[in-house]
Amino acid sequence: MSFSSPTASLLEAGAPALIANSDSLREAFGKTLSALGDEFPKLVVLDADIAGGTGVHHFRKSHPDRLIQFGIAEQNMMAAAGGMAAVGLIPVVTTFAVFCLRAIEQARLSLCYARRNAKIVASHPGLDVGPDGGSAQALEDLAAFRAIPGMTVISPADPTEMALATRAMLEYDGPVYMRTGRSPCPRLFGDDYIFEIGKGRIIRDGDDVTIVACGAEVARALVAAEALAAEGVSARVVNMATIKPIDSKLLSRCAIETGAMVTAEDHNIHGGLGGAVAEALAATTPCPIEFVGVQDTFGASGEPEELAHHFGISAPFIADAARRAIQRKRAFGATSAHR
Amino acid sequence: MNHQFRAVSTKSNASPDALAKKLAEAARFIRCHSVASIFHAGSGHPGGALSSADLFACLYGAEMNVWPNAINEPTRDRFVLSKGHAAPALYATGAHYGFCDPKAALTLRKLNSPFQGHPHVLDLPWVETSTGSLGQGMSVAVGMAIGLRLQKIPARVYTMLGDGELQEGEVWEAAMSSAHHKLDNLCAVIDYNKLQSDNCNDAIMRLEPLADKWRAFGWSVAEIDGHNIPEILNHLRLAGATREKPSVLIAHTIKGKGVPYMENIPAWHGSVKLTRAQTEEALTALGADANEIKGFLDVI
Numbered sequence: 001m002s003f004s005s006p007t008a009s010l011l012e013a014g015a016p017a018l019i020a021n022s023d024s025l026r027e028a029f030g031k032t033l034s035a036l037g038d039e040f041p042k043l044v045v046l047d048a049d050i051a052g053g054t055g056v057h058h059f060r061k062s063h064p065d066r067l068i069q070f071g072i073a074e075q076n077m078m079a080a081a082g083g084m085a086a087v088g089l090i091p092v093v094t095t096f097a098v099f100c101l102r103a104i105e106q107a108r109l110s111l112c113y114a115r116r117n118a119k120i121v122a123s124h125p126g127l128d129v130g131p132d133g134g135s136a137q138a139l140e141d142l143a144a145f146r147a148i149p150g151m152t153v154i155s156p157a158d159p160t161e162m163a164l165a166t167r168a169m170l171e172y173d174g175p176v177y178m179r180t181g182r183s184p185c186p187r188l189f190g191d192d193y194i195f196e197i198g199k200g201r202i203i204r205d206g207d208d209v210t211i212v213a214c215g216a217e218v219a220r221a222l223v224a225a226e227a228l229a230a231e232g233v234s235a236r237v238v239n240m241a242t243i244k245p246i247d248s249k250l251l252s253r254c255a256i257e258t259g260a261m262v263t264a265e266d267h268n269i270h271g272g273l274g275g276a277v278a279e280a281l282a283a284t285t286p287c288p289i290e291f292v293g294v295q296d297t298f299g300a301s302g303e304p305e306e307l308a309h310h311f312g313i314s315a316p317f318i319a320d321a322a323r324r325a326i327q328r329k330r331a332f333g334a335t336s337a338h339r
Numbered sequence: 340m341n342h343q344f345r346a347v348s349t350k351s352n353a354s355p356d357a358l359a360k361k362l363a364e365a366a367r368f369i370r371c372h373s374v375a376s377i378f379h380a381g382s383g384h385p386g387g388a389l390s391s392a393d394l395f396a397c398l399y400g401a402e403m404n405v406w407p408n409a410i411n412e413p414t415r416d417r418f419v420l421s422k423g424h425a426a427p428a429l430y431a432t433g434a435h436y437g438f439c440d441p442k443a444a445l446t447l448r449k450l451n452s453p454f455q456g457h458p459h460v461l462d463l464p465w466v467e468t469s470t471g472s473l474g475q476g477m478s479v480a481v482g483m484a485i486g487l488r489l490q491k492i493p494a495r496v497y498t499m500l501g502d503g504e505l506q507e508g509e510v511w512e513a514a515m516s517s518a519h520h521k522l523d524n525l526c527a528v529i530d531y532n533k534l535q536s537d538n539c540n541d542a543i544m545r546l547e548p549l550a551d552k553w554r555a556f557g558w559s560v561a562e563i564d565g566h567n568i569p570e571i572l573n574h575l576r577l578a579g580a581t582r583e584k585p586s587v588l589i590a591h592t593i594k595g596k597g598v599p600y601m602e603n604i605p606a607w608h609g610s611v612k613l614t615r616a617q618t619e620e621a622l623t624a625l626g627a628d629a630n631e632i633k634g635f636l637d638v639i
Binding site: 044065066068069070071073075076077078079080081082083084085086087088089091105106109110113114115 | 417419459460461467468469471472474478479480481482484486487489490492508509515516519520
């Protein structure tokens, strides 16, 4: 079994405490991109006047000639990436997740339909944006980009995985949408962690229920699992960093072995990770699923942790969802072949 | 960009008159083939295909360094049809210059045909990119121009835009970025036939003063007669010699050019179904004889 332990300090803290000096995902992304600049000479980074916000200021410093400025004009930037890929470069479009939505039709036609080797890296996804408020909090991007044929969708959970995913994204030949994150992020994984596009990972084992999470919700899922353990509930946690293509095999196995699922994401409950998991399991191994996410509403101003509590995506909500899923499993079990 | 590269790239060493005659014949073929393919398809946009035929002939027949046997050559010039609905004219051009089979290109818009209603690069690599959503081709061309320059590849990028297309905000984002990045390897050609889907430009959304707008955005601008072949060639060459600025040719054209019953009538912009009689009338007006008409109409 592939199994990477979360760092002990996180579990001891019992809350999503930060490891000292831990990077935000966007900083981890920007630093990695800069470090990989020489190894990938065809890599160019496209910016729409927010290099400081997306983390690519690191790349601008190390490779100033390959940071292409597009000004505050995301539609042109997105389609221009298609042109750069057409002449052999590996363009990485960087902006906030909400502005990726603004240019999604350009991503659809000029990147995916033409099957370009171009990448979109979206910082500031979900409630994690915080005080900028509802207008800036993209809670629809995973659903929207997942619906485009040929698009790979990734949402890494911690700075270690972000670095690995950035490399994997550059090595992969095809369009990718990847979420980073604004807030400082706990380091969950050690240097031995393995990231592979299309593979989920069990990062904590358990028998009673599986919590499938992506991005910032993975740390919260681990906290929830710890709280559940204290009351005798054994929760498995899966880091599903690739939302598309979803790891159906692993999901199916978890459904069979635990019989109850919870999905957790900083995203609308519709169409994102929850939707992908439900689609996969409905086709293979139906079982009760509870969805933790924003309940089909827009966000609001506040600090990220406050917002997570306010909109019901913090650890206690994940734990509650796990209890509900287990209850439903017991009812479901009477009529189901699984467990 | 590299002057020398341009100097050795002329496609024809014919006299200017002989070249103009050759290109006029190419334009005539492009018009005939476009009308025929739209007839066979039972839908398609004839007006803009007819207005842009002379521009296509000049680009593919004389100006651009592109050859059917070298469609993957990194140093080739790139053409992006930003007004993707003029696909029949692009396919007809490809058919005339050997990029695709003329008969095959009459399968326009049919299931399993690579000649989709709008160009798709995975079906036809020589169309360079997929277009059909107005404004995007222009941005793709900008990305190509930046990418080629970054890699020190001395190739030029051409893109053809419709006039109605200029109402898309993305076009002006792309225009601003082209001038900012001093893309003198980029040339935009506007098929300015004054009509769009539902009515004339002026009634839908005024474009004028159009040349002033491009100048204000930092472009080198020329207004030309888009049916005058020597004038088109001359200005394409001048654009190639322009430094530090992208160039735009605002080509005044007649929508439906060459087919009297279509000329300047907006109804022939949109996707239309041509009857056999209408098609024969159009081909006759374009100078096709009975034999040629039969060749276009009875192939499938």
